[in-house]
Structures are given as C-alpha cells and as structure tokens.
C-alpha cells in the first residue's frame with residue numbers, strides 16, 4: 733500500500749489572547765489517501781482555515797505532527813519548506829492574495845518563476861490555465877480591474893500553475909455565482925480524476941456533496957468524517 737498523502741496526528745493550535753487561550757485546533761487527527769477529494773465543513777470559527785494553513789505549511793501547529801507526501805513538514809527548514817510547497821501544494825486562499833501590481837497572467841506565472849519554469853512555457857501554461865477557468869479574455873487585467881469571482885478564478889489558476897499533487901482550497905467558490913461555481917467544481921472533479929488530491933473548505937452543502945468525503949469540524953475538533961453518496965464517485 734502506498735503511504736497516504738496527508739497524515740495529521742493530534743494537531744493542536746493555541747492562540748493566547750490576553751488571559752484567554754483559544755483552542756483553534758484541539759487535537760485533530762486524520763489521514764488523506766492519495767487521490768482523495770474531501771470537503772471540510774463546519775461553523776465559522778471552528779478551525780477550518782487554521783487547519784488548511786497548517787496543511788499548506790503556512791502556519792505551524794502548537795502540538796502534534798503533520799506529514800505530507802512523506803515529509804514531516806515541521807522538520808523542514810524555511811527554504812526546504814518553500815521548495816516543498818512550490819512543488820507539491822497548490823493553495824487557494826479564502827482572501828485571494830493576488831499581487832495587485834501584476835496582471836492576471838503574471839500572477840499565474842509567479843509560482844512558475846520560483847519553480848524555475850522558462851518564460852515561454854510559463855506564459856503558455858498561465859494562458860492555458862486562465863482559459864481553463866474562463867478568463868482567457870482577461871489575462872492583462874490587474875486584480876482591481878477584475879470582479880471578486882474573476883479574482884478567485886485567477887487564484888485558482890495560480891494554485892494549479894505548479895501542477896500540484898495536493899490542491900488546498902479555502903472557500904474556493906465563495907465569491908462565485910452559481911454557474912461559475914459549478915464550472916469550478918467540474919474543473920476540480922476533472923483534476924481529481926487526473927490524480928490530484930483535493931481538500932476544500934466550504935460552507936456550501938452542494939459543494940461538499942460534489943466531493944468524495946466530508947469532514948465536519950466544530951470547536952477545533954473533527955466531529956464527523958464520512959464518505960459521500962455514490963454521485964461523488
């Protein structure tokens with residue numbers, strides 16, 4: 733059997749706020765096999781973004797262990813972690829995090845510059861990805877010249893630029909209209925069939941139902957973890 737792509741053991745994240753300690757994660761353990769497509773749901777403040785940030789190596793846990801693609805990410809140096817993220821993980825943030833001075837095309841190219849992809853291939857791949865998310869006509873626009881949903885789609889294209897084995901998405905359809913949201917879910921299903929492992933945070937039950945598995949969080953813990961209906965297969 734191949735090793736799982738993600739293995740989280742007793743993850744804890746504490747925030748000290750004056751006298752009060754916030755348990756953003758209060759002991760979270762789970763395994764994501766390669767090829768899985770899973771939704772993380774739960775009320776606001778339940779720890780979903782905290783967990784995604786730790787999975788993406790953007791934040792470190794206060795306790796516990798996280799292994800991704802056989803790497804114990806807490807033991808990597810900053811430089812090793814940056815390389816690991818660039819090669820393995822595509823991250824779609826809840827707030828899109830696009831660079832305001834760069835065009836849509838340049839934003840999508842950026843991770844490939846860090847990844848050492850040559851300019852010609854970089855531009856072609858960025859253009860193809862933007863076309864795939866329906867923004868072929870908006871490549872030279874800057875983020876402020878795009879609607880929220882369009883910015884979100886640029887962020888999705890950027891996350892896919894490094895051809896990641898793992899796609900992490902925090903509310904990827906939050907700013908999208910119904911039809912565009914459906915298009916993006918179709919794209920995710922397609923990517924998942926191509927072998928990309930996907931974890932998405934969502935408030936939307938229809939989005940969760942499009943995945944293979946739903947993990948439910950509450951107060952920094954996993955309270956349910958189940959496979960979705962056969963429609964998701």
Ligand SMILES: Nc1ncnc2c1ncn2[C@@H]1O[C@H](COP(=O)(O)OP(=O)(O)OP(=O)(O)O)[C@@H](O)[C@H]1O
Nearest residue numbers: 747749754755756775776777778779780781782783
């Ligand atoms: N930097 C921080 N300092 C202090 N507390 C924080 C910090 N970041 C998050 N928290 C707290 O940790 C808890 C989990 O936050 P998190 O952002 O993970 O929730 P979430 O499930 O993503 O919510 P939402 O659905 O609203 O995005 C919340 O109670 C939040 O107030």
Ligand SMILES: [Mg+2]
Nearest residue numbers: 780781782826
């Ligand atoms: Mg959140």
